[in-house]
Amino acid sequence: MAELGEEEHHVEFVLDAPNGKLQAFLLDGELENFVRSPMTSFEITALVAGQEKELVFTPVANRATGETVGDTAVFEARADWLRTTPAFNAVIKELTVGNRKYQNVGFNFPKGNDTDGKEETKP
Numbered sequence: 001m002a003e004l005g006e007e008e009h010h011v012e013f014v015l016d017a018p019n020g021k022l023q024a025f026l027l028d029g030e031l032e033n034f035v036r037s038p039m040t041s042f043e044i045t046a047l048v049a050g051q052e053k054e055l056v057f058t059p060v061a062n063r064a065t066g067e068t069v070g071d072t073a074v075f076e077a078r079a080d081w082l083r084t085t086p087a088f089n090a091v092i093k094e095l096t097v098g099n100r101k102y103q104n105v106g107f108n109f110p111k112g113n114d115t116d117g118k119e120e121t122k123p
Contacts, residue, residue: 002107003114009097026073034073046090
């Protein structure tokens with residue numbers, strides 16, 4: 001879980017290692033409700049074995065929830081290195097949730113960025 005702002009919003013990252021997929025779920029500050037976004041994509045930079053790797057998250061449509069590309073709370077990225085990398089440091093370059101824009105948000109996967117109050121993580 002990566003905290004955005006002062007618990008204004010959160011991003012929950014879920015790894016599907018066998019398929020090389022990382023999903024991002026946008027949530028409100030209380031972690032109770034999904035927050036849909038019109039973003040067409042967002043990127044993170046991850047530090048993997050001493051090298052920076054880019055992940056581009058694209059929107060996921062879901063007929064069951066009525067979410068569409070341009071109105072969804074779920075994004076996903078794919079990369080072969082996700083199959084063998086269970087932990088890494090990363091930075092969300094820019095992400096818009098609700099009416100707020102967040103930039104350069106550091107976190108550790110899978111620990112998050114709020115493990116001891118205000119931990120800062122760099123890729």
